[in-house]
Amino acid sequence: MxxxxxxxxxxxxxxxxxxxxxxxxxxxxxxxxxxxxxxxxxxxxxxxxxxxxxxxxxxxxxxxxxxxxxxxxxxxxxxxxxxxxxxxxxxxxxxxxxxxxxxxxxxxxxxxxxxxxxxxxxxxxxxxxxxxxxxxxxxxxxxxxxxxxxxxxxxxxxxxxxxxxxxxxxxxxxxxxxxxxxxxxxxxxxxxxxxxxxxxxxxxxxxxxxxxxxxxxxxxxxxxxxxxxxxxxxxxxFLGEANILDDPELGYHKKDRPGTVPMIRPERVRIAAGNAVQPADQDQRQIVSGIVEEMIYAGPLRKYQVRVGRTSLIVREHVASGQEIFKPGDTVRLDWFRADVRSLSE
CATH class of the missing domain: 3.40.50.300 (P-loop containing nucleotide triphosphate hydrolases)
Incomplete structure (x- = not known):
């Protein structure tokens, strides 16, 4: 205003x-x-x-x-x-x-x-x-x-x-x-x-x-x-949790957008077993493989910390019946829509 x-x-x-x-x-x-x-x-x-x-x-x-x-x-x-x-x-x-x-x-x-x-x-x-x-x-x-x-x-x-x-x-x-x-x-x-x-x-x-x-x-x-x-x-x-994707393994190349970093919120990231079937819309998604470092159960939410290369990513998902649960050491697949990635000033 x-x-x-x-x-x-x-x-x-x-x-x-x-x-x-x-x-x-x-x-x-x-x-x-x-x-x-x-x-x-x-x-x-x-x-x-x-x-x-x-x-x-x-x-x-x-x-x-x-x-x-x-x-x-x-x-x-x-x-x-x-x-x-x-x-x-x-x-x-x-x-x-x-x-x-x-x-x-x-x-x-x-x-x-x-x-x-x-x-x-x-x-x-x-x-x-x-x-x-x-x-x-x-x-x-x-x-x-x-x-x-x-x-x-x-x-x-x-x-x-x-x-x-x-x-x-x-x-x-x-x-x-x-x-x-x-x-x-x-x-x-x-x-x-x-x-x-x-x-x-x-x-x-x-x-x-x-x-x-x-x-x-x-x-x-x-x-x-x-x-x-x-x-x-x-x-x-400061306003919630954020995954900063400034790593070539996550699809980021600094020369593409100098002075900025890409970010995605944890709830926008999906987690699946490492050998899960690839999503039908995979051409619209960034797909990476990682190792679960930590799983935290918080009532309606489950939070994972996943190591992908040199970066630790946070995944937050709502708990649902029949949902696969991963433990530390498991190999998992993470994916997110490229359109959900935000470009931030440093």
């Missing part, structure tokens, strides 16, 4: 320096009204710094940040109309759940009678209607996360900021809360910026994803486009 009057949030050539170190460099981004955008990247990529500048906890060294067309670079955090959910939830430990939800309404001068109705409605919406008088310490991690989301949304801010919102939860709770966050986003329609290092979380929740490295944007696109058409080797490896 290009910068325009329709963008609710804009970063315009923002740089943030800590002494002589640049945490974010020349960062430009436009987020549309009602969009769910995730900033994804490894530790030190600048993603949290970008969010903290948007939240008003850090000031840009250069550049500008706009919300609804108005510059907020010099506006303190309490002067920005936005809800924030932190990784550690930041609930007030000495206040009940009900009082935690009332607090932002009090700060905005909402009448007591209206506060009661709003809190009751929000507690029911996040499935905590019977928990209003409990203290945060009496809640599970998932319940605390629901309270944090409810508190961020109850005053109806136009912008919602999520800082590693599910990082403190176990896998099952994370998956449940991903569904809850998606549901709340559909219902409330808030422009949402989420920062995470969790690729699955980003793919599940987002309308678009920003992948950052070294304080700069590597790629910005929809989850489907980022996964299926990564711009370079870093994005391919």
């Amino acid at each position: 290009e910068e325009s009057a329709s963008a609710q949030i804009e970063f315009r050539k923002v740089t943030k320096m800590y002494g002589s170190v640049a945490a974010v460099t020349d960062f430009s981004l436009a987020v549309g009204r009602g969009e769910f955008l995730t900033i994804l990247g490894p530790s030190g990529s600048g993603k949290t710094t970008a969010l903290m500048m948007l939240a008003g906890f850090e000031a840009p060294t250069k550049g500008d940040i706009l919300i609804s067309g108005m510059s907020v670079a010099a506006v303190p955090s309490y002067g920005r109309d936005q809800g924030i959910v932190f990784q550690n939830y930041a609930l007030f430990p000495h206040l009940t759940v009900r009082r935690n939800l009332e607090f932002p309404l009090e700060m905005r001068g909402v009448k007591a009678s209206e506060r009661v109705a709003l809190v009751e409605r929000m507690l029911k919406r996040v499935h905590l209607g019977a928990f209003g008088e409990r203290m945060p310490s009496q809640l599970s991690g998932g319940q605390q996360q629901r309270v944090a989301l409810a508190r961020a949304l109850i005053a109806d801010p136009p912008v919602l900021l999520l800082d590693e919102p599910l990082g403190a939860l176990d896998r099952n709770l994370r998956e449940q809360m991903q569904g809850e966050i998606k549901s709340l986003h559909r219902e409330f329609g808030k422009t949402t910026i989420c920062v995470t290092h969790d690729q699955e979380e980003a793919l599940t929740l987002s309308d678009r994803i920003v992948v950052m490295r070294g304080g700069q944007i590597e790629q910005l696109d929809t989850p489907e486009a980022l996964y299926g058409r990564p711009a370079n080797r870093f994005v391919a490896n």
